[in-house]
Amino acid sequence: MLSDPVTPTQITRGQRLWLYALVTLIALFLVVPCLLVIPMSFSGGTYLEFPPKSLSLRWYQAFLGSPEWRQATLTSLKSAGLTTVIATVLGTAAAWGIHQRSTVFSQGLRGLFMLPMLVPLILVAIGLFFLFSRLGLNGTLTGLVLAHTMLAIPFVVIAVGNGLSSYDMSQHMVAQSLGANGLVAFFTVTLPQIRISVLSGAVFAFITSFDEVVVGLFIASGSNETLARRMFSNIRDQVDPTVAAISSLLVGMVVIGMAVFMILQPKAKR
Amino acid sequence: MTGLADRMPSGRATRPEGINAPLLRRAARQEGIGFALLSLPGVIVVVLVLVLPMAWLFWMSAFDNAGNLSLENYERMLRPIYQRTFTTTFRIAFVVSIACGVLAYPIAYLMAQSGPRLSMLLMLCVMLPFWTSVLVRTYAWLVLLQRTGLINAALMDLGLISEPLALVHNELGTIIGMVHVMLPFMILPLYASMKAIDPALLLAAANCGATPAQGFRQVYLPQTFSGLASGISLVFVMCLGFFVTPVLLGGGRVSMWAQQISDNISLYGNWGAASSLGVVLVLCTAFVLGGMRMALAQIEKRGR
Known part of the structure; x- marks a missing residue:
């Protein structure tokens, strides 16, 4: 051998x-x-x-038994759930709109949607801290979801854009020529075929929000503290094995997610 | 015939001709506006939540604490304390991106060269850290590298050292943790560029009498330069503004750019200083990324 x-x-x-x-x-x-x-x-x-x-x-008992940790986990799940829904809808709509034309304007839009990925997070964090203090959004779930939606949009736009580039657009036109309006054609003909891309965009959006530390550190204080923020302060100030339990749960989720993906993937290809 | 046949594959409208042209043009324009409106909600979010506060920071950086227009914030950056932050940041970013390039190359190479099983296994080894939270990985390194951690304990048990080494809360620990966080971002573009290489080229090189080493050096390596360059510059840029890992593994002793910005806000409330540091950071990021794109375009042009 x-x-x-x-x-x-x-x-x-x-x-x-x-x-x-x-x-x-x-x-x-x-x-x-x-x-x-x-x-x-x-x-x-x-x-x-x-x-x-x-x-x-x-x-694990220390984690599950602590109201603070539970509260933080709940906030993170709420924020990640809302971010996933909003960013996926907005990002898919934007990617669809951009994909229809290849003008300077649509290229510019695409560039604008990539910005959240390029600006260093620490700047986003202090900029939002400043803006939200004027708007009274610091420490609110609304502010957190707004910030995370903005951070997640590029991933959805990229994922859905990739899906659309290998999708035969004439199917959409055929559906329309057969009498479906644009919306019906999109939901019945296009969306089922790009669903894997939309789904992967949604997964990225969820992870982006759930794992986000830096922006949360500045704008997610008080009762809307996120899990990532609480973990960060905990690691910085005292190395407490509770974080090891939480980390194991998070790694376990990643492993399960990857296993599910591996099992589902061949079916998706067929 | 520039009608249906050309227009079907892409689905993109071509310029209408003939008697109905004005009508079609108007319909196309209306359709175009409709498509633009689809991205409007997303645009509003990005402009409101990103562009607006960024513009605000840029604006603030040009005023001193008394509210007068001045370059005070930018002059302050010439002070030794900031100079030290900049040199630390660039040094760490440089070391981390080179280390990532060196570590990523062999694993990406083997992934691109081997059969589906091994390459899938290696891909899983890359994806596990890729999807695992940065916080979790940083925490793991903190535990591994600390004085009573696994690495020090193992080295002492083996009798290689008698005193625990200072592996964390310093620049070394920061670099190790950052390499671990950045490595997947280096492997993935590199793997993509290696996957795109036609294996027949190496065969042709061998046919022309090249030894495997020559074939690798003269045929394979040059074709991976663009993947290597884009990976390295991506990692470099991410290192410049990296906050979490340097703060936790540096233990307050490694002051990098992002931490300096954060300290200026949370410790001193000095918005002018923080915003000017931020502006220069954004400009550096744009400069590196823009420079890389131009260099890649040059390479592509020469390749043709």
Whole structure:
């Protein structure tokens, strides 16, 4: 097996062992820190230790039993849910509109929608802190959802734009020529075919809001503190193993999400 | 015949001809306005929540604390304390983007070259950190690198060191954490550019008598330059304004640009200083990204 050639240029697997070893190390570097929090979160001690000397669920109890952590989780879920719905609708509509024409104007619009991705988050944060203090939106869910929707729109516009570029637009026109109005044609003919792109845009929007730290740090204070903000302050001020429990839950969600995606993907391709 | 046949594939209207031209043009114009209106709600959100506050920051940066038009905020940046922040930021951003390029190349290369199974496995190894919250990963590194952490404990058990090394709350820890956060952003564009290379080219090179090493250096490597360049500049720019990881892993000892901006607001309430720092940060970001695009356009032109 080691003498099998791996490229048309006759390099064998054996000659490439060093590459496999190197890549294994890099892959471990990428993966291990993400997974390491899981065993640590079951530690029974007051400090984080690895390997844990005794096993317990006390940090999960600390997380679920604390009204502050629960409140923060609820705020994050509410904000991410609302952001997902609004950003997906606005972003899909915008991507659809932009895709119809390729004029300087529509290119300009596309550029405008990419801006939230390019401006450093810390600037967005202080700019919004300033604006929202004038509008009384600091510490409100409305302000948080507005900010996160703006941050999430580029991902939806890109994802849906990608979907549309491989979609045969004439189907939409055929539907219209058969008497469907634009709206009906979009929902019955176009949307079902670009649903994977819309869905991936929505997932990006959810993650963008749920994981967002910096803007939340400035504008999500008081009773509308987000989970990410609370975790950040907790890590900065005291390294409390409760965060390990929350982190494990988050990593677990990512792993489940990736598994679902892997199972669903071949079906989507068929 | 520039009618239906040309217009069907893209669905985009061509210039109407013939007797109904004025009518068609008007219909096209109305349709165009309709399409523009579709993006209007999104535009309102981006303008109101991003462009407006940014414009405000730009405006504020031009006034001193007494409210007079002045360059005071920009002159302040020449002071040694800010100079130190800038050098730290650029040094870290440089080291992190080079390290990401070096680490990303082999893994992206193997992903592009190997069969579906191995490349899927490696892709999963990239996607797990990509989707995991930055906070979680930073926290994991904090735990790994601290004085009583796993790495120090392992090194002491092996007898390689007698005292725990200072791996975190300094520049080293910051760089390690940032490389981990940025690496997926480097691997993905690099992988895309490698995937686009026609394998027949390497075959042709071998046919012409090139050794595998020569083929790699002279045929493969140059074609990955654009992916490498765009990945590195993307990572560089993200490092310049990065807040979370430097604050947590630097432990207050590594003052990077974003933290300086944040401190000016939350500690000193100095909006002029914060906004001018922000303006220069945005300009640097735009400069690097714009420069990269122009360089890539040049490379493409020469390639033809």
